[in-house]
Amino acid sequence: MRVLLTGICGFIGSHIFEHLILNTDFDIVGIDKLTYASNGYNRLRDTGYIDSPRLKLFSADFAYAIPPGLVKEIGDIDYILHLGAESHVDRSIENPEPFVINNILGTMHMLDFAKHLPNLKKFFYFSTDEVFGPAPGTVAFKENDRYNATNPYSATKAGAEQLCVAYANTYRMPIVITRTMNCFGERQHPEKYVPSTIRKVLNNQTVIIHSDATRTKAGSRFYIHSRNVAAALLFLLDKSCIKEAYHIVGEREVDNLDMAKFIAEVIGKPLKYELVDFHSSRPGHDLRYGLDGTKMKEMGWQIPKTFEASLVKTIKWYLDNPKWLEW
Numbered sequence: 001m002r003v004l005l006t007g008i009c010g011f012i013g014s015h016i017f018e019h020l021i022l023n024t025d026f027d028i029v030g031i032d033k034l035t036y037a038s039n040g041y042n043r044l045r046d047t048g049y050i051d052s053p054r055l056k057l058f059s060a061d062f063a064y065a066i067p068p069g070l071v072k073e074i075g076d077i078d079y080i081l082h083l084g085a086e087s088h089v090d091r092s093i094e095n096p097e098p099f100v101i102n103n104i105l106g107t108m109h110m111l112d113f114a115k116h117l118p119n120l121k122k123f124f125y126f127s128t129d130e131v132f133g134p135a136p137g138t139v140a141f142k143e144n145d146r147y148n149a150t151n152p153y154s155a156t157k158a159g160a161e162q163l164c165v166a167y168a169n170t171y172r173m174p175i176v177i178t179r180t181m182n183c184f185g186e187r188q189h190p191e192k193y194v195p196s197t198i199r200k201v202l203n204n205q206t207v208i209i210h211s212d213a214t215r216t217k218a219g220s221r222f223y224i225h226s227r228n229v230a231a232a233l234l235f236l237l238d239k240s241c242i243k244e245a246y247h248i249v250g251e252r253e254v255d256n257l258d259m260a261k262f263i264a265e266v267i268g269k270p271l272k273y274e275l276v277d278f279h280s281s282r283p284g285h286d287l288r289y290g291l292d293g294t295k296m297k298e299m300g301w302q303i304p305k306t307f308e309a310s311l312v313k314t315i316k317w318y319l320d321n322p323k324w325l326e327w
Contacts, residue, residue, distance in 0.1 A: 001026045004077045006110060007084035008032050008057070011188045012126075012226045014043035016081060019230035021049045029074050030057045033084065033102075039327060043187045062106030066113045077117050079237060082110050083126045085160075088191065089153045096152035103156035104163065111167045120174060122242060124233065125164045127179045129222075129247075130154035135290030142292045143179075143245040150286055161245075168243050177245040178236065181291060185226040185310070186317045190325050193256070194223075194263070194311075198318050199325040201264045201271060209257050211275035212287060218257035218275060219287040224250035225310035228303050235301055249293030251303050266315045 007013040008030030020026055044050040086099045114123050132141040133148030149155035168175040184194040200207045210219040232248040264271035
């Protein structure tokens with residue numbers, strides 16, 4: 001089997017690459033734009049498999065059509081895992097244009113490339129819980145619930161999803177959509193919540209906690225380690241059905257303040273924090289997201305590693321590798 005993985009140098013992409021190397025005999029073609037978020041090839045170097053004979057690695061900008069020379073170099077492909085995207089909500093609120101270009105136009109170019117592959121079995125589009133917008137209380141959205149994007153990032157992911165659906169209907173392409181929740185793990189960009197909190201606790205800085213308007217209730221997320229996401233995608237390669245969506249859900253919901261307290265406890269330092277009401281001034285910051293994971297559970301999917309074990313391992317990895325906290 002030959003797998004094309006876009007965004008391979010990104011945080012989640014590098015974990016998927018590593019998981020495929022360790023758990024399959026697939027050949028992997030990796031494409032990455034090498035933006036600020038990739039940190040060059042450092043994530044792939046860190047896996048120890050960047051020199052694997054099973055990897056072919058290319059740099060390309062999805063804002064443009066895949067050039068004929070690269071099409072030839074890529075060759076025939078069995079599965080496409082399309083992860084390459086702009087992914088930071090704050091940046092999308094400040095400037096939506098790169099998100100529209102990369103997440104929608106870029107997805108169209110990958111779909112145009114894919115529709116000419118004679119042996120393509122499945123095209124996986126990697127999306128997010130945020131396409132459904134906020135999930136108050138105990139709401140957990142199912143795969144076919146209605147979109148309600150509340151920031152430019154989530155809007156572009158929803159738009160790209162619908163583009164995939166259109167290509168499945170128009171060109172009979174074998175599209176599968178996956179949505180996941182807040183990922184954490186080794187090699188994550190330090191702007192993200194877990195490594196940012198680790199850095200601030202180590203430096204005795206104040207951790208800003210997203211809260212409600214009363215500044216008494218912290219936001220929450222269903223956190224999941226990227227290695228578990230990679231295992232879920234491998235599970236879905238065979239077991240998914242085309243023109244279907246699947247939710248890859250963390251095992252339980254975690255209050256962001258509790259997450260910060262847990263991190264500080266593992267590090268062994270006190271937590272300084274402030275609850276801040278971002279939502280009133282910038283409504284694109286949602287307090288809570290929720291996905292229903294019943295579909296995957298009924299298929300037999302189980303998370304390989306628990307939340308606590310994964311988080312402790314991740315925190316200790318950053319303590320042993322502090323260079324990843326400062327790019």
